Amino acid sequence: MCWAGRIMLGTFSILLVLVHTAAACEFGPFPYRATGIVCRMTKPAALLLNRETAQVIQAAFRNAKFPNITGERSMRLLGRVAYGLSNIQVNDLSIEGSEVELKEDDAIYISIKNVTALFKGTLTYGYAGAWFLQLFHSVDFEIESSIDLQLNIDLMCQKEQVAPDASDCYLTFHKLTLHLQGDKEPGWLKQLFTDFISFTLKLVLKREVCKEINAVAQTLTNFILDVAADFVRDKDIIVDISLASDPVIKANYIESHHKGLVLYKNSSSMLSDSVFSPSLLTESRMLYFWLSEHSLSSLAAAAFLDGKLVLNLRGEKLQELFEMEDTEVQRKAVQMIFQGTSYNDSVAKVWSLSQPQISLQPEGTVVKCSVALEVSILPTGEEPLVTLYMEKEITVTIQATYAEKKLILQPVDSSVEIKVFKCTADPCGEDPSIQSFLQNIILVAGIPEVTSSIGSALTSLMNSKRLDLFDIINPEIITQKGYVIAQLDFGFPSHLLLNFFDKSL
Numbered sequence: 001m002c003w004a005g006r007i008m009l010g011t012f013s014i015l016l017v018l019v020h021t022a023a024a025c026e027f028g029p030f031p032y033r034a035t036g037i038v039c040r041m042t043k044p045a046a047l048l049l050n051r052e053t054a055q056v057i058q059a060a061f062r063n064a065k066f067p068n069i070t071g072e073r074s075m076r077l078l079g080r081v082a083y084g085l086s087n088i089q090v091n092d093l094s095i096e097g098s099e100v101e102l103k104e105d106d107a108i109y110i111s112i113k114n115v116t117a118l119f120k121g122t123l124t125y126g127y128a129g130a131w132f133l134q135l136f137h138s139v140d141f142e143i144e145s146s147i148d149l150q151l152n153i154d155l156m157c158q159k160e161q162v163a164p165d166a167s168d169c170y171l172t173f174h175k176l177t178l179h180l181q182g183d184k185e186p187g188w189l190k191q192l193f194t195d196f197i198s199f200t201l202k203l204v205l206k207r208e209v210c211k212e213i214n215a216v217a218q219t220l221t222n223f224i225l226d227v228a229a230d231f232v233r234d235k236d237i238i239v240d241i242s243l244a245s246d247p248v249i250k251a252n253y254i255e256s257h258h259k260g261l262v263l264y265k266n267s268s269s270m271l272s273d274s275v276f277s278p279s280l281l282t283e284s285r286m287l288y289f290w291l292s293e294h295s296l297s298s299l300a301a302a303a304f305l306d307g308k309l310v311l312n313l314r315g316e317k318l319q320e321l322f323e324m325e326d327t328e329v330q331r332k333a334v335q336m337i338f339q340g341t342s343y344n345d346s347v348a349k350v351w352s353l354s355q356p357q358i359s360l361q362p363e364g365t366v367v368k369c370s371v372a373l374e375v376s377i378l379p380t381g382e383e384p385l386v387t388l389y390m391e392k393e394i395t396v397t398i399q400a401t402y403a404e405k406k407l408i409l410q411p412v413d414s415s416v417e418i419k420v421f422k423c424t425a426d427p428c429g430e431d432p433s434i435q436s437f438l439q440n441i442i443l444v445a446g447i448p449e450v451t452s453s454i455g456s457a458l459t460s461l462m463n464s465k466r467l468d469l470f471d472i473i474n475p476e477i478i479t480q481k482g483y484v485i486a487q488l489d490f491g492f493p494s495h496l497l498l499n500f501f502d503k504s505l
Contacts, residue, residue, distance in 0.1 A: 025157035031245030035274045036260020038281070038290035042253040043102065045286035045490070050100040050110070057098075057112055057149065060212040061090050066119075067208070069200055081125065085141070085197065088121040104251050112149040114174070119143040123180065139181040143201070146175035151213065160242035166217040169210035173202055231465040237302045238263040239295070252283050260291070262298035264305055269298055275482045285476075285487040293482045296365070297358045309352035311453050319343045324445045329433045336423065336434070337388050341377040347384075349374045350450060353391065360479045364399040364412060370419075373442070390438065391420035396447055400455075402475045402486075405468045409455040414447050 028034070066089075072082035096114035103109055123141040152168035178194045232239035240261040248255040255278065261268045271294045281288045303309055313321060322334050322343075338346055353370040360366075375388040396414035400407065416439050423434070462468070471491030478485045 025160055025243065025246075027245050031257065032276050033272050033274050034244045034259060035257040035276045036244070036271050036292045036295040037239075037241065037258040038255065038276055038288070039258070040253050040255040040281050040288040040290075042283050042286055042288075043251070046100050046102065046254070048286070048491075050098055057095060057115065057213070058093055060209055060216050061093050061115075061117060063216075064090070064208045064212040066204065069197070069204055071197070071200055083123060083125040083197065085201070086122050086124070088119055090117050091120055092116075092118040102249055102251055102254060105249055107249075108153040110149075110151040110153065112151070115145075115147045115149060117145050117147070119145065141181070142179040144175060144177040144179070145173065145205075147205075148172040148174065149209075149213075153217070157243060164214075164217045164221050166214040167210065169206070169213055171202070171206045171209065176201065231462075231467075234461060236265050236306060237299070239299070240268070248278065255281075260295040262295065262302050264302040269294070271295075280480075280483070281485065282487075286489045287487070289486040291484045291486070293358065293360045293484075296360065296484065297356075300356045300358050300367075304352055304355045309356070311350045311450055313348040313350070313449070314346060315344050317449065318346060318348055321348065321441060321445050321449065324441055327437075329437045333434045333437050337375055338377060339387065341379065345379070346375065346377045349376070350446070360482055360484055361397075362480055364397040364479055365484070366395065366397050368393070368395045370394075373446075385424070387424050388438075389420070389422040390418060392439075392442065393417045393419060394442075394447065396451070398451060399479075400477045400484075402472065402477065405459075405463070405472070407455050407459045407462065409451040411447050411451050414443055416442050416447075 069085040069088070070083065072080055074080050094116050095112060096116075098110060098112045101109040101111075120140070120142050122138055124138045126137070148171070150170040150172070151166055154165045154168065176198055178197060228241055232241060240263055241258045243257065244259045245257040247257070257276070259271070261271060271292065274292055274294070276290060276292065281290060322337075323330065350371060350373050353372050356367050356369040358365060358367055371392055371394050373388070373390045373392070374386055376384045376386050378384050394414065394416050396411050399410050399412050401410070402408070418435060418439060421435055473489040473491060475486060475488035478487070
């Protein structure tokens with residue numbers, strides 16, 4: 001969720017989403033108390049993501065709209081000399097490298113080294129004087145340039161969302177050489193226009209390139225916020241990822257705090273007793289996500305109210321459930337319940353009768369819930385017949401892992417207490433061996449099947465939000481009393497950023 005895996009799209013993208021300055025937002029005196037989700041990205045992740053900065057800068061140069069540049073100057077003997085540069089385009093752009101630095105309690109500094117670019121266009125010039133008629137000529141030109149960029153990115157909070165400001169942008173020119181139509185023009189003319197144009201051109205390049213970088217930062221931030229909002233939304237279930245407190249910028253990591261409140265059909269519970277503390281997270285992995293017990297419980301409650309905690313089993317799944325052991329009691333139970341009907345013509349429905357109660361402990365996620373099981377046979381041409389109905393109180397401890405792009409939920413301890421037992425075929429309702437058999441298959445096969453189905457459903461949901469496109473390395477999901485931490489390293493999928501620029505800029 002902020003969330004077990006969202007959040008990663010280039011230096012600008014993640015850095016901009018995770019941090020902001022608090023000038024435009026007001027938080028209470030104890031902001032951590034309202035924190036449901038925390039994201040921490042460490043310096044190694046920032047360095048890895050910085051490799052993609054080149055694509056951001058290249059996009060800024062490619063998409064900058066350079067205006068026509070005009071000027072004039074009076075020259076002794078030549079009279080008034082006027083010029084204009086038009087149709088300016090960028091070709092052959094390359095970047096030597098870039099560096100990123102996190103300034104503690106300040107900003108993000110990105111230094112881009114040796115941006116070489118070839119500008120092409122048309123130069124129109126004319127001069128008039130006492131000895132000359134007024135003449136105007138047009139020639140093609142090329143400008144070779146070598147530039148360093150220094151970006152000091154400030155991030156502001158507006159309406160509890162991130163608003164980046166990359167206008168603090170400096171260009172240092174190491175080279176700016178003008179070539180006129182293959183250097184066919186006289187050397188004095190080339191020198192004349194180089195002197196005239198250089199200063200103005202530097203100002204225009206700085207203004208337009210820096211303006212475009214700021215626009216790219218805004219576009220990427222909006223894109224990431226949209227992706228993040230979509231990731232934590234499933235129809236009527238929405239997670240509020242607005243900021244809950246001021247961010248933290250340290251030399252080794254960036255940390256942001258989010259409300260993590262679950263909204264369901266315009267209703268939401270409040271969080272005022274979060275147990276989060278920065279000391280709960282370390283700096284050994286690239287990325288950390290901290291999730292409160294309140295946020296997880298609220299998600300489970302919303303899923304229950306939305307009718308998502310329902311599972312239907314039939315066919316092979318139903319056969320595996322009821323034929324996990326070959327005993328006389330098993331055969332007797334199957335005959336009484338299914339009355340000779342095939343598994344393909346039967347269905348077992350499992351659903352939650354009450355909102356699951358979730359407790360995060362070092363042993364795992366403890367779930368307590370009242371659950372119903374109903375088995376129906378579907379005789380040909382007749383109405384479905386309910387042959388078995390049970391209500392039971394289940395307590396299960398689940399450990400979660402993420403591997404091979406799948407969320408795996410593994411029950412490690414569970415207990416079942418049957419509260420209601422009804423069977424249409426006597427004497428199964430009174431036969432303790434049948435109840436014992438059913439309780440056993442619920443423990444041994446039923447609970448693992450339900451948790452596996454929930455894990456598969458959550459995996460499909462996360463993959464529909466494009467989580468599977470990212471390279472998640474050695475993820476760990478650690479539960480403690482009142483919270484869960486997902487920590488991981490990652491590899492950046494460069495093609496995502498390229499596709500984004502191709503479609504958006």
